Amino acid sequence: MMELTKILIVDDEIEYRETYRILLEQKGFIVGEASSAREALEILSKEYFPIVITDVIMPCEDGFYLLDEIKKNFKELIEVIIVTGYGSIESAVLAMKAGALGYFIKSSNPDKLFSEIEKARRLIKYEVQQSIVNRDVDSKLFLYQSKNIRIQKILRDIETLSESSCNVLITGESGVGKEIFAKLIHDKSNRSKGVFLPTNCQAISENLLEDELFGHEKGAFTGANTQRIGRFEEASGGTMFLDEIGEITPSIQVKLLRVLDSRYIERIGSNKRIPVNFRLISATNKDLKKAIQMKEFREDLYYRINTVNIEIPPLRERKEDLEDMIDFFIYNLSRETKKRIKGIEPHTKEFLINYNYPGNIRELKNILERMIVLSRDGILRMEKSVNNQNNNVTDDFELIPYKEAKKDFEINYIRKALAVCDNNISKTAKKIGLSRRQLFNKITEYNLK
Known part of the structure; x- marks a missing residue:
């Protein structure tokens, strides 16, 4: 490590x-x-x-x-x-x-x-190890109980991929769990004893992303007080996961293509070639073929990262998994929040089963986490205003202290703002008029994940 x-x-x-x-x-x-x-x-x-x-x-x-x-x-x-x-x-x-x-x-x-x-x-x-162990156990339980035919086929394809180190491109809407599948591919491969290193390309600016991936030598630029090992170098022997790869700039695309072709990197500020040996798994919610036509993404890089394509279906197309997912998240979130949950109100469960989830699994988890946090008697209920927006807002309105209502609003508002901005803290802070540090402190204060 x-x-x-x-x-x-x-x-x-x-x-x-x-x-x-x-x-x-x-x-x-x-x-x-x-x-x-x-x-x-x-x-x-x-x-x-x-x-x-x-x-x-x-x-x-x-x-x-x-x-x-x-x-x-x-x-x-x-x-x-x-x-x-x-x-x-x-x-x-x-x-x-x-x-x-x-x-x-x-x-x-x-x-x-x-x-x-x-x-x-x-x-x-x-x-760190406990965090990884807990996440892996949860991810595997979450995947293996799928009743969806498309997910079952993906799991069989991943088993087949275990003998190969080919590059994989995972596509699908935001929030469908692309990183979970990427981690499963790594765990099933002969690189499973090596590191699995995820990097969100959208969350890091172009200059910082280059430094993050390639590293730098001491004195390479102002503020480079130490040598830094880049993620490509650190991932050697393991798997590099580049999330939101469709957002990387043309100059980074060229450098990534060169690394994939030569299997060498050069740290910023050095011309020394360093060999790297990692498997690349990429993910995007973007239509890369359309991006190629718009000259936003290199066609040669697309074919280099897309030896095998795995497309994850949105949650609205795998409704047969919803009940198991709801039970899974309630069990795990109630343990995290240390709240005893007795059950779900029938109308709320009906809503959860029939809702289309534009934010996919991420949105389902956020809805359930909110209900668990706000639950007072161990019964999960959907707020009236969310469940049926056409009803009179005063129906069944529960009057609570102002401070508590303000806190609830902030939690819900920040969650939605982050979801709209694909969980990019810098982008969200700019959109809602807070500094990055203020938003980060709010996320920490309310334990938003």
Whole structure:
């Protein structure tokens, strides 16, 4: 797990940053630097560092502010080690209570710091593995219980693909679960012991996407303070999943085609050719043949990524699976929210079975999650205004406190806005007039997934 070798150092004094860099790079770590809490949060919004080592006393926001923001936004996926030149029992206790993993005094033996780093790596590896295990178990249960003939054929085709490493293009409307099928192809292949690395091409701007895929050398551009391993390189031996591939720009298309033809990459800022060995699975809800006619997508790249095409049917064309899906999501979401669900009101179940779900499985899950969160007696009910918009809105209206109603509105509004923008946080924030950070904080506050 290459990501676990990355550490971000946060200190306003360059001498200390350089000292830590030398010590850590000698141990094989990839080190990033930030001179303030704000700069660190900006870096973390673009690049994942599983371990952050931060000083306490810094201009403007201090290390405890940074710790609080990291725990609020990233929870257990990032561990923080507090470092200070002025150690005391009180500040150590405060750091632990705030969520820091460890507390290191600058004058102490560096071995103590390495010990804390190793502990952080073990904890994060466990969290990531548990997340992957739970997701895989849920995905397999979700797929294998399908009664739909088209889905059953797709599952048989995936079994046939297990002996091949050919490129696969998965098509279908937004929200049909293309990544779940991509992961299943990986799990069934002879690359299953390697990494499955998903990247949403639409969620990342052109310049950042190139850096994300190819990586860069230290000093390649302003702000490139460390060497960065790109995702193509990291996916070697495993599977690279490029979601929304129809959104990549012509210049990235050319570079991707070159990688697929030569099986080599060059990091930004270097002319050294690095061999890569990954299987490519791509996905899109776009009509790529039409995009080719409009000169928006390269025809040669289309044939390169489309050795095998798997088209996932929309949820409205697999209604025979709806009851099982509803039961599946209720079971899993009730466990996540720790709410005991006794059943579904008959009219609500009838609505859920007959509704066409323009947002597909993603929309079904969001509807059920909302009902579970708002359920007070363990019975799931569809809101009157959603179930029958032609009825008088005052019928069966339940008067609740303003703050609670405002919270419900925000949750529903943000969910719908994200769905319209294909879960692209930057795009959604721009559309609804919030900063990316404000929207991210709301998503975290309401535990929206």
